[in-house]
Amino acid sequence: MSRETADPTASELDSAVEAEDLEDLALDEDYALNSAYVLMVRDAIDRGDAERLRELLDALHPADVADLMGTVSADDRQEILLHLDPEALPELLSELDTDIREDLLEHVPSATLAKALGEMDSDDAADVVDDLEADKRAQVLAAMPEIERAGIETSLAYEDETAGRLMQREVVAAPQFWTVGQTVVHVRHDSDELPELFFDVYVVDPAYRPVGAVSVSQLLRAEAQTPLAQIMEAVTEIPVGMDQEEVAYIFDKYHLISAPVVEPGGRLVGQITVDDIVGVIQEETAEDILALAGVSDAGRDAGVWGIVRARLPWLILNLATEAVAVSVIGAFQDEIAKLVTLAILMPIVASLGGNAGTQTLAVAVRALASRELNAANGARIVMREMTVGLINGGALALVMAIAVGVWFRDPHLSLTVALALVINVFVASVAGILAPLALDRLGRDPAVSSSVFVTFVTDFMGFLAFLGLAAMILL
Incomplete structure (x- = not known):
C-alpha cells in the first residue's frame, strides 16, 4: 500500500485497522513513526488496555519500538516494557539510545536481562552490561552461564571505543587443510555456536592466526572437494586495541564487509562487521559536528541543567575571546566618533570574514577526519x-565597494571597505585551515577548539583591518 503524505489522526487509524495492516499504518513514507500511531499507543496506556497495547507493539520492528521509547514519558516506557514481547527485548536493547537504555535497564529483572544478553551479539551484550549500575551488573552477570559471563567480562576489559569493544567474539574459522565440503558441514552442524550473521570464513593456522578468508559467496560456488587454501583471499587484520575511528576508516578505504580482530600475537579473537561500522561512522560524524559547534549530544532525555553545563563553558570562553577582539574598537573610538559610518560597515566586514573562516574550517575538519588532508598534501x-581566500576576498571587496560607493558616494570609504574585506577574508581562510592542522599536529581533536579560535581571529582582524585602514585613509 502507498502511504499518504499527511499524517492521519489517531481515530482515523483506529477505524482503518480492520482494512489495513498495523505495520503499514505505523510508519510514514520516510519510515518515521506516524504521530497518530504514537497517540494510539499513549491512548492504550492511558486506558489500561493491555491487549491493545501488545497488539500495537507487536506490529513494530524493535528499531521502531526504540524510536517509540524516545517519544513517550519515562512512565510510559516502563508500561511498554511490561507488555513487550520478550523475544523482541534483545534487539530492542541494542537499538535504544544510551540514556534511555540506562533508565530502562533498572526496571528489567536481572534474570530476564541475563537471558536477553545471552541471545545478543557479544559486542551488543557488552555495551548493555557496561550501562548497568555496579550492583545490577553483578546480579546480571551472576545469573548468566559461566562461558557467556566470561566473554562479556573479556570484552569489557578492552578500552572503550576500540576494536576490542566493537568486535563480536563469535566467528566462523576453519583450518587451512579443510575443504569446502568440510566447512559447509561444520557451518550446518555447529550453527548454534556460530554468529547469527557472518560474511566470511576465516582460514587459520595451527596457532589460530588468520591467514586468509573465504567469503560465503565463494564457498557456495566452489566444488565440495576444493581446499580452502586454494580459494582463500588475503585479509585485513584489525588490532584489538585500534581506535574505532581508525577501524571505520579502514573499512571505508578497503570496502570491507567484515574483518578479523587479532591480539598482539596475531591470534584471532573476534570479527567486526559492516553493520557495526555504520553505527561508528554515524557516532563519529555526530561527535565532530557537535564538537565543531562546541556542544555535546544532548539526547532526547537530557535535562536543562546538564545541557547548560555542557555548553556554558564554551560560551564563556567565546565571551573572553570576543572581549579581546572588541578591545580593538575601543582603541579606535575617537575615529568612530568622527565618522559614524564606520560603525555601520564594521560588523559586515567581521561577519563576512567569520563566514569565510567557518567554510574553510568545516572543509578542513572533514578532510582531516577522512584522512584526505595529511602531511603529504598539507x-x-x-x-x-x-x-581561494584571496579570490573570494577580492570578489566580495568589488561587490561591497560598488554598494558603498552607490550608497554613501565616498570613494575613499569604498576603498577602505574593499581592502579590509580582502585582508579579513584572506586571514579567515588561513586561520580556518591552519587552526585544525595545528591542533591535529598537537594530538588534539581539531573539531573541539578550532571554531572559537577562528571566530576570534576573524573578528579581531576584521575590526583591526577596517578601523586601521579607516584611520589611515579617511581621517
Missing part, C-alpha cells in the same frame, strides 16, 4: 585555501 591544501 602544504598544497593550505596554498589552495589561501588562494
Whole structure:
C-alpha cells in the first residue's frame, strides 16, 4: 500500500485497522513513526488496555519500538516494557539510545536481562552490561552461564571505543587443510555456536592466526572437494586495541564487509562487521559536528541543567575571546566618533570574514577526519585555501565597494571597505585551515577548539583591518 503524505489522526487509524495492516499504518513514507500511531499507543496506556497495547507493539520492528521509547514519558516506557514481547527485548536493547537504555535497564529483572544478553551479539551484550549500575551488573552477570559471563567480562576489559569493544567474539574459522565440503558441514552442524550473521570464513593456522578468508559467496560456488587454501583471499587484520575511528576508516578505504580482530600475537579473537561500522561512522560524524559547534549530544532525555553545563563553558570562553577582539574598537573610538559610518560597515566586514573562516574550517575538519588532508598534501591544501581566500576576498571587496560607493558616494570609504574585506577574508581562510592542522599536529581533536579560535581571529582582524585602514585613509 502507498502511504499518504499527511499524517492521519489517531481515530482515523483506529477505524482503518480492520482494512489495513498495523505495520503499514505505523510508519510514514520516510519510515518515521506516524504521530497518530504514537497517540494510539499513549491512548492504550492511558486506558489500561493491555491487549491493545501488545497488539500495537507487536506490529513494530524493535528499531521502531526504540524510536517509540524516545517519544513517550519515562512512565510510559516502563508500561511498554511490561507488555513487550520478550523475544523482541534483545534487539530492542541494542537499538535504544544510551540514556534511555540506562533508565530502562533498572526496571528489567536481572534474570530476564541475563537471558536477553545471552541471545545478543557479544559486542551488543557488552555495551548493555557496561550501562548497568555496579550492583545490577553483578546480579546480571551472576545469573548468566559461566562461558557467556566470561566473554562479556573479556570484552569489557578492552578500552572503550576500540576494536576490542566493537568486535563480536563469535566467528566462523576453519583450518587451512579443510575443504569446502568440510566447512559447509561444520557451518550446518555447529550453527548454534556460530554468529547469527557472518560474511566470511576465516582460514587459520595451527596457532589460530588468520591467514586468509573465504567469503560465503565463494564457498557456495566452489566444488565440495576444493581446499580452502586454494580459494582463500588475503585479509585485513584489525588490532584489538585500534581506535574505532581508525577501524571505520579502514573499512571505508578497503570496502570491507567484515574483518578479523587479532591480539598482539596475531591470534584471532573476534570479527567486526559492516553493520557495526555504520553505527561508528554515524557516532563519529555526530561527535565532530557537535564538537565543531562546541556542544555535546544532548539526547532526547537530557535535562536543562546538564545541557547548560555542557555548553556554558564554551560560551564563556567565546565571551573572553570576543572581549579581546572588541578591545580593538575601543582603541579606535575617537575615529568612530568622527565618522559614524564606520560603525555601520564594521560588523559586515567581521561577519563576512567569520563566514569565510567557518567554510574553510568545516572543509578542513572533514578532510582531516577522512584522512584526505595529511602531511603529504598539507602544504598544497593550505596554498589552495589561501588562494581561494584571496579570490573570494577580492570578489566580495568589488561587490561591497560598488554598494558603498552607490550608497554613501565616498570613494575613499569604498576603498577602505574593499581592502579590509580582502585582508579579513584572506586571514579567515588561513586561520580556518591552519587552526585544525595545528591542533591535529598537537594530538588534539581539531573539531573541539578550532571554531572559537577562528571566530576570534576573524573578528579581531576584521575590526583591526577596517578601523586601521579607516584611520589611515579617511581621517
